[in-house]
Amino acid sequence: MRVHVVGGGLAGSEIAYQLVKFGIETTIHEMRPIKMTPVHKTGLLAELVCSNSLKSDDIKNASGLLKREMELFDSLIMKAAYASRVPAGKALAVDREKFSKFITDTINELGVQIINEEVIQIPEDTKEIWVIATGPVTSNYLCEWLEKIIGENLYFFDAVAPVITADSIDYSIAFFADRYGVGTKDHLNCPMNMSQYEKFYEALINAEVIPMEDFDKGLLFERCMPIEEIAKSGKMSLLFGPLRPVGLIDPRTGRQPYAVVQLRKDNVEGTLYNIVGFQTRLKWNEQKRIIRLIPGLENAEIVRYGVMHRNIYINSKKVLDPYMRLKTNNRIFFAGQITGVEGYLESAASGLYVALNIYRMINNLNPVLLPKTTMMGALLDYISGGSERNLQPMYANYGLLGGYRQPREQIAQKALEDMKQFLKKVGLIKGDTGESTIEGFE
Incomplete structure (x- = not known):
């Protein structure tokens, strides 16, 4: 059979x-x-x-x-x-x-x-x-x-989260580290101070999203919640979510940043990185504008934009x-x-x-x-x-x-x-x- x-x-x-x-x-x-x-x-x-x-x-x-x-x-x-x-x-x-x-x-x-x-x-x-x-x-x-x-x-x-090219990242700002020094420094971290975070946050919650038929926030699965929806739940929400800085030390300052955006290799060669926790339904031009507000990603080249689907x-x-x-x-x-x-x-x-x-x-x-x-x-x-x-x-x-x-x-x-x-x-x-x-x- x-x-x-x-x-x-x-x-x-x-x-x-x-x-x-x-x-x-x-x-x-x-x-x-x-x-x-x-x-x-x-x-x-x-x-x-x-x-x-x-x-x-x-x-x-x-x-x-x-x-x-x-x-x-x-x-x-x-x-x-x-x-x-x-x-x-x-x-x-x-x-x-x-x-x-x-x-x-x-x-x-x-x-x-x-x-x-x-x-x-x-x-x-x-x-x-x-x-x-x-x-x-x-x-x-x-x-x-x-x-x-x-x-x-x-x-x-x-x-789905966006993916960017490794050679478009500013490594004088972004640093490799895992939380509390545990691991093999596989994550790339983009630190933010308070004013940078607030500028990023305001841009994110006011950005245009792609309209979707029958969209209902109640139907969103928690582990794939778009970052803009997390942000809209409160100004501090990202600091306890995808931008959580705990356990990371910026080598330039010797201190824990106010917020951190993490990136992870998307291929073996390390030529591509995905932005951890950045699932989104923002319009593509808005994704580019907001991602480039992140310190170290001012010239980010996006090779796959975030999308949302049913x-x-x-x-x-x-x-x-x-x-x-x-x-x-x-x-x-x-x-x-x-x-x-x-x-x-x-x-x-x-x-x-x-x-x-x-x-x-x-x-x-x-x-x-x-x-x-x-x-x-x-x-x-x-x-x-x-x-x-x-x-x-x-x-x-x-x-x-x-x-x-x-x-x-x-x-x-x-x-x-x-x-x-x-x-x-x-x-x-x-x-x-x-x-x-x-x-x-x-």
């Missing part, structure tokens, strides 16, 4: 990689580059459109634990991330192009069929398995079909079963951000889970649930389990695992041990001989 994956993002790519290893014929239907989205720039698989950071690599951080769990699954996304890593302190940040090219090349080498076309609906009489992993910028035609099938589509607005997700609690299948048709699975998980790795992790249950379904085995004591299991239980209330997007966090009185290292150790036992039970983990009990799994 052939499996059809609609969407070649992180979740779709991960699913295809895992299924082919299981010996299952797989097709990815990806409309790019035949039809582009408002935020994608290439036709590569798993293109990153927001930040180039996959968040912390420290296991005391929920994202760090999620990474370790995904590695136990032999995740393609994790392999690509480490192969394309750029310096970013404790965070795992990647070179966008190298990351996507690694995944695209791997998928092609494995013989996955890739069809560049827009899928507008799933065939009604299909006997094959389909996975909808179209992500937050699902095409309008497919959204219309989904509305007919599930009765509702929820959405929220998301924003992110689509479904109410998984209402329409999906715990195995991420449509309740009305168990041959249609969902994976990735369209399910309500928030974040690059969270999307890929859902793909790992879906691929496992597709394998089991094809081989006439019962689907399985991940242990709720694991980060992956707790996250996916939150997304598809519980009551049929409206779903709010969720990213990996230790709150999902409870155990507030336990050290996080202990929680993580139990999560990893439980995941290992689970994977051993279902035949995905390698034994002492280095072999798996699943045919086709290497």
Whole structure:
């Protein structure tokens, strides 16, 4: 039986990689580059459109634990991330192009069929398995079909930060440092005194924004809040958010600046930098004017402007079963951000889970649930389990695992041990001989 994956993002790519290893014929239907989205720039698989950071690599951080769990699954996304890593302190940040090219090349080498076309609906009489992993910028035609099938589509607005060239930065002002001297000085910092901050703040809150149909601040996801919306919540809001200066010392003055704008490498060569926390829907001419008010960025050359777009997700609690299948048709699975998980790795992790249950379904085995004591299991239980209330997007966090009185290292150790036992039970983990009990799994 052939499996059809609609969407070649992180979740779709991960699913295809895992299924082919299981010996299952797989097709990815990806409309790019035949039809582009408002935020994608290439036709590569798993293109990153927001930040180039996959968040912390420290296991005391929920994202760090999620990474370790995904590695136990032999995740393609994790392999690509480490192969394309750029310096970013404790965070795992990647070179966008190298990351996507690694995944695209791997998928092609494995013989996955890739069809560049827009899928507008799933065939009604299909006997094959389909996975909808179209992500937050699902095409309008497919959204219309989904509305007919599930009765509702929820959405929220998301924003992307600008990227500038490294050689347009004034390094006599900007300095390399990580907070409290911890790390390898991977962040570039642009310090502001009080008068510079106030001038920047006033310009930001009075700048023109791109109008968006149905825009509602209540639908903004907190972690991708546009900087101008943060600023409008109060004059000091940025100083406790993306411009927080705590733990940084300006070498020119020997003191902590009043505010700091941080930049992070966007590629391995270090020729591009993205402005951390500067997601925005400002008009492009306004972005250029305001960014150039930042000390050290007076001559900034912007190679990618910040944009804002509508992110689509479904109410998984209402329409999906715990195995991420449509309740009305168990041959249609969902994976990735369209399910309500928030974040690059969270999307890929859902793909790992879906691929496992597709394998089991094809081989006439019962689907399985991940242990709720694991980060992956707790996250996916939150997304598809519980009551049929409206779903709010969720990213990996230790709150999902409870155990507030336990050290996080202990929680993580139990999560990893439980995941290992689970994977051993279902035949995905390698034994002492280095072999798996699943045919086709290497």
